Amino acid sequence: MNIKKSYDKKIRFGVSFKPNNFREIKRKIEELKELELDILEIAFLEGVFITEEEGYEIRRESDINRVALSVHSPYYINFNADNREMIKKSKFHLCKSARIGKIMGAENIVFHPGYYGNNRKNGFDKIKDGIEEVSEVLKAEFNDTVLRAETMGKKREFGELEEIILLSQSIDNVLPCIDFAHLHARTQRYNSYPEFNKLFKRLEKRLGIEYIKNMHIHVSGIEYGREGEKYHLNLMDSDFRFDEWIEAVREYDIGGNIIIESPEPYEDAIMLKNLYWKKDEN
Numbered sequence: 001m002n003i004k005k006s007y008d009k010k011i012r013f014g015v016s017f018k019p020n021n022f023r024e025i026k027r028k029i030e031e032l033k034e035l036e037l038d039i040l041e042i043a044f045l046e047g048v049f050i051t052e053e054e055g056y057e058i059r060r061e062s063d064i065n066r067v068a069l070s071v072h073s074p075y076y077i078n079f080n081a082d083n084r085e086m087i088k089k090s091k092f093h094l095c096k097s098a099r100i101g102k103i104m105g106a107e108n109i110v111f112h113p114g115y116y117g118n119n120r121k122n123g124f125d126k127i128k129d130g131i132e133e134v135s136e137v138l139k140a141e142f143n144d145t146v147l148r149a150e151t152m153g154k155k156r157e158f159g160e161l162e163e164i165i166l167l168s169q170s171i172d173n174v175l176p177c178i179d180f181a182h183l184h185a186r187t188q189r190y191n192s193y194p195e196f197n198k199l200f201k202r203l204e205k206r207l208g209i210e211y212i213k214n215m216h217i218h219v220s221g222i223e224y225g226r227e228g229e230k231y232h233l234n235l236m237d238s239d240f241r242f243d244e245w246i247e248a249v250r251e252y253d254i255g256g257n258i259i260i261e262s263p264e265p266y267e268d269a270i271m272l273k274n275l276y277w278k279k280d281e282n
């Protein structure tokens with residue numbers, strides 16, 4: 001696993017951001033530094049639009065400010081699509097995300113593997129095959145970024161916890177991006193200290209201690225119904241027991257990246273970081 005740009009931190013708190021242009025990314029990195037946040041997830045949700053040259057410039061900005069980076073791949077990915085063109089496009093988008101990620105010095109490339117349409121039954125193998133091909137291409141390019149398959153919040157999406165664990169065990173450079181809001185919305189569970197603790201134990205047992213020390217996590221509040229996720233909320237406006245969650249993260253000595261995806265991510269990121277370091281107790 002590739003842990004080259006950790007900036008000496010075992011755990012990093014940061015936010016996700018969908019930029020409209022290259023300048024916004026640079027500005028965001030500076031903002032994070034001022035707020036003493038540690039990582040920016042650049043969400044190229046509608047496609048990677050920056051050039052390689054701009055990628056190198058963002059890398060410099062990230063190094064100067066000591067703000068680490070991760071990438072969120074476009075929404076257009078669906079490795080379970082019925083038509084081949086769509087699968088081809090999915091490979092293209094994931095490869096492109098990983099290539100620009102590598103240039104920017106991002107270690108982790110988050111993506112949504114796909115949807116179940118008519119293909120619930122063979123979905124897993126099809127998705128696995130598609131991602132495996134991307135993994136081979138990247139390996140041949142000496143691209144050592146980690147593809148982070150996200151646990152998804154809607155029941156029609158591929159991305160139950162067990163599916164993501166199995167996918168991670170099947171493909172070399174794939175590991176989970178555990179989205180706690182999605183897990184909670186999909187199952188209505190995972191909302192107490194014992195449940196969080198049990199989850200970390202299960203992940204350690206299946207994926208090893210090195211994974212536990214290098215997790216990539218999404219967290220926010222969430223509104224949900226019978227079909228799972230509806231929309232994200234700020235932590236305070238949700239039923240998510242974030243105080244028990246951060247306690248479990250600390251007690252289990254989780255390492256890696258915690259990306260906040262609330263509508264007002266700065267407030268929640270700073271609150272969680274302070275809770276983690278118990279800055280409220282003085």
Ligand SMILES: [Zn+2]
Pocket residue numbers: 072110111112150
């Ligand atoms: Zn996502």
